[in-house]
Every structure is written in C-alpha cells, then in structure tokens.
Amino acid sequence: MTSQHCSPATPTATTHGAEDEPLDMLCVGIGPFGLGLACLADPLDNLSVAFLDRAPEFNWHPGLLFDRATLQVPFLADLVTMADPTSRFSFLAWLKETGKLYPFYVRESFYPLRREYNDYCRWAAHNVRGLHWGQNVVAVTRSATGDPWRVTSDGPDGPTTWWTRHLVIGTGTSATVPPQLDGVGRAAVHAGEYLTHRERLAAENHVTVVGSGQSAAEVVLDLLNTEDGPAVDWITRSPRFFPMEYSKLSLELTSPEYLDHFRALPEQTRDRVNACQPQLHRGISDETISELHEALYVRRNSGSHAPVRLLAATELTRSQSHDGRVLLSWRNTENGHERETITDAVVAGTGYAPSSLPWLEEARDQLFLDSAGRISPDRYHRASADGTVHVLNHGEHTHALTAPDLGMGPLRNAHILNRIVGSKQYRTEERTTFQSFGRLPQARPVPCLDGAPGAVGNGDDIRFTTECQGRRFEFRHVAVDRDLPVLHDWLSQPRAAAWHLVDASQQAVATEYRRMAEAPSETAWLVHENGHPLALVETYDPACSPLTEVFPVRDGDAGLHLFLAPTSEPVSGTTGAVMAAALDLLWADPVVQRVLVEPDVHNHAVRAVNRKAGFRELEHVVLPDKTACLSVLERPLASQNSWRDVGGANTTRWEPAEQRPAVLDSSI
The missing domain is CATH 3.50.50.60 (FAD/NAD(P)-binding domain)
Known part of the structure; x- marks a missing residue:
C-alpha cells in the first residue's frame, strides 16, 4: 500500500x-x-x-x-x-x-x-x-x-x-413508512425523525411503536425512561423480538469469501437467502434488549407508570383518524385474530429502502x-x-x-x-475467514512440500528439484515481480488463448498471478532446466474450482495444469519429462492421493499424453469455459512409476492453438 x-x-x-x-x-x-x-x-x-x-x-x-x-x-x-x-x-x-x-x-x-x-x-x-x-x-x-x-x-x-x-x-437509503399509515398526517413519524419530535411524543398519553429493529427498540427504551412518559404499545409483524446475531462465526458472512459464494447463487436464491437472514443486521443488540427488560421490570414493580404492551407476529392492516386520535387495525399472522387499538401517535420503526x-x-x-x-x-x-x-x-x-x-x-x-x-493503491484482502461457504476445500493447500525430499526452503520460498528421464528440473514458486516478463511473453501469445490473457498487458498478467499468489487453493510454479524457464505448472485444489459443481471431489485430490514454453528448437521427450516431473511434485506430498486433469474434449494430443501417463478418462463435464474430459490418476504404489514413462510427444504438438490443454480459469 x-x-x-x-x-x-x-x-x-x-x-x-x-x-x-x-x-x-x-x-x-x-x-x-x-x-x-x-x-x-x-x-x-x-x-x-x-x-x-x-x-x-x-x-x-x-x-x-x-x-x-x-x-x-x-x-x-x-x-x-x-x-x-x-x-x-x-x-x-x-x-x-x-x-x-x-x-x-x-x-x-x-x-x-x-x-x-x-x-x-x-x-x-x-x-x-x-x-x-x-x-x-x-x-x-x-x-x-x-x-x-x-x-x-x-x-x-x-x-x-x-x-x-x-x-x-x-x-x-430512504425511510420507509407503511402505506397502512397513509392519511393520519403528523400523527405518524418515522423512527429516524424521533428526536426531532421527541418532546411532542413524550407529552402524549399513548404512543404506538411499529417494528422490531434496533431503531424501534431505542425509541421504546427512550419512552420507557421518560419521566411521566406515555403508555406504549410495541407491536411488530416479526415472529418475535429477536436479537442481532453477532457471533464471531456469523460475522464471517461479511467477508470476501461469503460474497464469492453468494454471487455464485442464482438470482432467486440470493433473494431467498437474504430474506431468511434478517437477524444478521436487523435485530436488536443484546445490550439494548437487557436495558429494555430492566426498564420493563422497573416499570412493572413501580406501579405508578403508564402501561406497556408488547406483541409480535401481528401486522398493521389499516389506520384512520378517530375523534382526534388514531384508530389502528391489526391482524395476528399466526392465529388470524383481529384487534383494534386507539393511540395518539405512531412511530414507524420500519427501516429503510434504497x-x-x-x-x-x-x-x-x-x-x-x-x-x-x-x-x-x-x-x-x-x-x-x-x-x-x-x-x-x-x-x-x-x-x-x-x-x-x-x-x-x-x-x-x-x-x-x-x-x-489502474494500480493497486490499497491492499484488498480476498481471504479472511476460518469457515468455508458453498465448497469444502482440502484441509490444507496441496501440494505441501515443507520437509519433502527434493524440496528446500519453506512457504512461498520453496523450491522442488527432481530428475526425470535423465533430465533435472527445478520448480520455483512464481514471483510476479521477478517472473512477469516471462509470463507475459508466454501467455499473451495466440497459442495461449485458453489462458484468457492473449494480448493482455503486463499489468493484467501481474494481476492474475498476484491473485493466485494470495489464493490458498492455487499455486503457480515455473519449471527450470539448466537455469532457464521451460514450463509453467499450476496446481490447484479441485474442491475450490468449478469441478466441484460437476464431480464429487474427495480429500486428497489435486488438480494440475501445464504449459510448455514455445521454442524454436524442440527437444524430443520434453513433454513427457515435464509431465513426469510435475507428477513428482504432487506425489512428494503424501496427502495427495489422486491427480485430476480436465483437458478440452477436442484436445486429443493432450488427452493422449495424459493416457500414456496413466490417467484414466472418466467422463465429459461442462465447465464455465469448455467441455472437458475429466481424467484421474491414482497415487501409484511405491513399486510403480508409470508416470515416469510418459511418451515424448513433440513440444510443437503439445501447444497448438487449436488443441490446448486444460487451463486454470481465472474465476477459480
């Protein structure tokens, strides 16, 4: 910042x-x-x-x-x-x-x-x-x-x-007054204007407060604490006078993670969910409820104050002037009983609307x-x-x-x-909660390589080295400031169309990979050979991806995406060797039990490489940007290493524009 x-x-x-x-x-x-x-x-x-x-x-x-x-x-x-x-x-x-x-x-x-x-x-x-x-x-x-x-x-x-x-x-927002109060003039005021009219309201013989949110509760409390104050009816159509839900886990619903979940819901579902959660921001604070109860207790035992009546599950149906006062009609929403009351003034604690x-x-x-x-x-x-x-x-x-x-x-x-x-002037957190919404992630990011053979360093500074088919590869976490020129050169070209960054600016590429760096469910790695970047590998948690919408992801699953860099001098067997190295990277974490890949169904070259690596094609699934051939590779027994024998498809066959491997969708 x-x-x-x-x-x-x-x-x-x-x-x-x-x-x-x-x-x-x-x-x-x-x-x-x-x-x-x-x-x-x-x-x-x-x-x-x-x-x-x-x-x-x-x-x-x-x-x-x-x-x-x-x-x-x-x-x-x-x-x-x-x-x-x-x-x-x-x-x-x-x-x-x-x-x-x-x-x-x-x-x-x-x-x-x-x-x-x-x-x-x-x-x-x-x-x-x-x-x-x-x-x-x-x-x-x-x-x-x-x-x-x-x-x-x-x-x-x-x-x-x-x-x-x-x-x-x-x-x-603007104050909302129920249309049932139309026609009673200045006898009805909104709670938001209460203090402006307080002196007049406190001098009345009887005041009715409609609604059960924090504002209505504060008006009632003020009237109860007014010396020689009026009799009070407090009536709401809500099923009860409920407290504001303010527990720490409920507060996590005001978070970027919950927002992402909520936005993924259909429009009608979002409206229904909002309607079912009034206690999360329209209830009464615990402190105010305690003060109200104490004021009611004191009033009941004093014997000299005007009466107070509280009633929930009762809606106002109409109002009219009556001999200089106001006649209110009510209907109980649970038993259907109707009732009329007479009051001198009404305070509408009925909230606000856009x-x-x-x-x-x-x-x-x-x-x-x-x-x-x-x-x-x-x-x-x-x-x-x-x-x-x-x-x-x-x-x-x-x-x-x-x-x-x-x-x-x-x-x-x-x-x-x-x-x-056009630049990140302020840091914006994307992950703030302990709980998950909509999708259950893995218990921890995969792969976790701290202490794994072939890994040095820890956290975001870890490096992993492995040898496959006589070649030595080093995996390094992508560091945007260091690796941006390479990433931009690779992914902004037409052959990388499925990465959705063709012709993108360096800033756009940086934004995407900074987002990935902050996401606990995704990791980007640059694969180096002899100190030169050769490929981009992205590992991800399938439980936090669109796959979870169409496939029952299980604990121990890891997702894999692979991009080989363009080269004017392709070396035979590079595709198979890098695939084998990427699988080494995943199997180095003992938690990983299956690897999932989801190439486009028309990407026959990549599907052939995956099959040769031992991947079993399960089914075609519809993802946001493609129809994919979902394929799975089970963790081999210690005596097996079939993934190391992947055939060496020529690198020029691996990345043609019309046959792209599965890619990491930017929405994951």
Whole structure:
C-alpha cells in the first residue's frame, strides 16, 4: 500500500471537469460510504474528483442520536481503517486531534457512541477535498461508450454541468413508512425523525411503536425512561423480538469469501437467502434488549407508570383518524385474530429502502440490470460493461450482507479506487475467514512440500528439484515481480488463448498471478532446466474450482495444469519429462492421493499424453469455459512409476492453438 505517502492531488483546470478534460471520478451521494471513498481518494496523486450531495452538510441519522446509543460495529469499521490503517482520516486520528483518545482508551469499549461517529464523519467531511453540498443531481447522460459521463445538478448557484470518466452511485437509503399509515398526517413519524419530535411524543398519553429493529427498540427504551412518559404499545409483524446475531462465526458472512459464494447463487436464491437472514443486521443488540427488560421490570414493580404492551407476529392492516386520535387495525399472522387499538401517535420503526434514482433513468440502458430491473453490479462493484460506473449502495441483492456493512465499505472503496487509478493503491484482502461457504476445500493447500525430499526452503520460498528421464528440473514458486516478463511473453501469445490473457498487458498478467499468489487453493510454479524457464505448472485444489459443481471431489485430490514454453528448437521427450516431473511434485506430498486433469474434449494430443501417463478418462463435464474430459490418476504404489514413462510427444504438438490443454480459469 502506497497511498499514505501520496501528496494531495492536483485538480484539473476546473473542479467541474470538461468534456475534453473530465474529472477522473464523480460520486453522487455523500453518506458514510461516499465520504469514505473521498477520504481514500484524498491522498492519491493527480486524481481529480467531485462528490455531490443535495444535503447542506453531513449529518448521519440525527433523529436517532440518543445520548447512550452506540454503533453496532467496532470503531475499526470507520471510513478508512480497514483499507488504510495509517490514513489521517481514521477514527483514532479524530480522537487524537480532538483530545478524546485517552478517555476512549480508558472506556475500554470497541463501540463508539453514535453521536461520536457522526461528529467524526463531520470532521472528516470538513477536512477532505472535493465535497460539494447542496447539489441535487437531476440527470446523468452519455452519448456513447468511451465518452465521459455528463452529470447535471441544481445547486445554490443554479444548474451546473459536470464531466467525469468514472461515475460512482453513492446514494443511500430512504425511510420507509407503511402505506397502512397513509392519511393520519403528523400523527405518524418515522423512527429516524424521533428526536426531532421527541418532546411532542413524550407529552402524549399513548404512543404506538411499529417494528422490531434496533431503531424501534431505542425509541421504546427512550419512552420507557421518560419521566411521566406515555403508555406504549410495541407491536411488530416479526415472529418475535429477536436479537442481532453477532457471533464471531456469523460475522464471517461479511467477508470476501461469503460474497464469492453468494454471487455464485442464482438470482432467486440470493433473494431467498437474504430474506431468511434478517437477524444478521436487523435485530436488536443484546445490550439494548437487557436495558429494555430492566426498564420493563422497573416499570412493572413501580406501579405508578403508564402501561406497556408488547406483541409480535401481528401486522398493521389499516389506520384512520378517530375523534382526534388514531384508530389502528391489526391482524395476528399466526392465529388470524383481529384487534383494534386507539393511540395518539405512531412511530414507524420500519427501516429503510434504497433511494430511487430518477436522475439515472436516461443511462439505464448502459447499466447492468437484473430481471427485476435493479442495478446489478459485478463482484468488484462495476455496473457498466466498460467498467466506468461503480456502486456503493443498492447492492444487497448482489453483495448480501457486505453491502450495508460499514466495515466492508473501505474494502469496496479500495477496489473501486484501484481500478480507477489502474494500480493497486490499497491492499484488498480476498481471504479472511476460518469457515468455508458453498465448497469444502482440502484441509490444507496441496501440494505441501515443507520437509519433502527434493524440496528446500519453506512457504512461498520453496523450491522442488527432481530428475526425470535423465533430465533435472527445478520448480520455483512464481514471483510476479521477478517472473512477469516471462509470463507475459508466454501467455499473451495466440497459442495461449485458453489462458484468457492473449494480448493482455503486463499489468493484467501481474494481476492474475498476484491473485493466485494470495489464493490458498492455487499455486503457480515455473519449471527450470539448466537455469532457464521451460514450463509453467499450476496446481490447484479441485474442491475450490468449478469441478466441484460437476464431480464429487474427495480429500486428497489435486488438480494440475501445464504449459510448455514455445521454442524454436524442440527437444524430443520434453513433454513427457515435464509431465513426469510435475507428477513428482504432487506425489512428494503424501496427502495427495489422486491427480485430476480436465483437458478440452477436442484436445486429443493432450488427452493422449495424459493416457500414456496413466490417467484414466472418466467422463465429459461442462465447465464455465469448455467441455472437458475429466481424467484421474491414482497415487501409484511405491513399486510403480508409470508416470515416469510418459511418451515424448513433440513440444510443437503439445501447444497448438487449436488443441490446448486444460487451463486454470481465472474465476477459480
């Protein structure tokens, strides 16, 4: 990560950009995610940016800033820390600058007060560059792919036109009030506006709170703790007043690994899974539940307070004005019983929904949309074919719990900035969990060669040497910085089409092999003979590959891919010798019991080499990029070494463009 050393960016001639000199990035919406993007963009050299919001200033849910209310995530889930712990915009930096670091330290809680978090964000908004408040975006258009985006906003000085290469959708959510409350006027307020109306609500004789999330619970708790406060009905259609599921293993669902699993599910399955997991981010904190129960206990035993009623599994069906008050009708969702209650005011703790995007209508034909017409960003939050539209919100249907989670915001922003800048300014973790999702990997990476005969070194620095057919081969882990020229020269040529890197830049090749280096299920090796690179071998865990969708992978399986370098002077027998050496590499790990290969069914040359090596062809299977002939080689007995007798097909036959061996798909 290099961004912490960058100086402030040099702006373009105009902060609005121009058609022939557009901004690098413009973000519509400055909530916590948009503000975090601004903070991570701030130190990047020569990145021109603008962030627009129709609000006059940053203020995060001011109607819910109770004195004792805390965030439901630790302070590390601030605007920047999970992407750049050294950023000058971290929560700890704010504490230090405002003289609050030691009191926060002595407090010994990971969870900041919600008021503190809002003050911290307002401090960041005051110090970061590129924010423009009071700008209501009304239209986004583009003439053709490749042209800059034209953004029109209405502001204090009238209409403004902005031009940008990359557009970021950072608008947040809007309060949702049930339509059953239409027509009762100011008697109904959303929980997000509670503190604005608190004095009036506390003075009523009776208040009904609808909903059972954290906001509704905090409103009820505040009313219970109000001296001479009103009678309270707390009613929800949820089957119970459930706690927020906040166990450590459940928190692993806000992870890159779970995101990959979730995105691999069909659209309808994703919607069903999301609907079945409300307790993961819509329940009540344990602390609030304890405080509520204590307040109810005290009230019951005091005998002098107004009554309180709690009821779950009951939905509001209609409401109407009634003699200056409000008449509410209810139906129990389990026994069907109907009931009417009379109240003076209703607080709707019924959550939020993604804000509508009318300003984006003219550009919808250039965006990724799902069958329901929702914006459907890809794994890395891009929502257009050319990768110039990025999404910060509106993604729970595509990115599950990672979409609304504050702690995942910096990682998302790091992905977006890395792609806009074209280099890895921020490190982005891909593996963070102990558990697996969707696919059960091997117990450990294969092959594991620490201590194996023929292996020296350990971990990523290991080398393996073997002799086959009178030739000596050395396997070295691919080191991208060292081996990139060789990899690019081999894989960018037409004969390597199946590697999906033909005509790719060195940066694209580097990105792929850095990804492999970070993946515990894949390893790339360069095979050397007499100090010169001869071949590329990729070993992988079949249980973490598309094979697991079509074949019952078992413990002890290892996958193998092989590429022989082009040469003007092929040596007879090289293919067989390198194949034998690669099998030596795998058998050196006693855990490996079978080797799987999956050449294209039309690759008869490679299939013949595999059969001669002892591979048994099992079946044809459909993989994402080909129909493959799945073949297996069992671990030989100590007295057998048939894989060492592989016939020496000429290297020019091994890699013709029309007959390619199986390759490592970039999605594995």
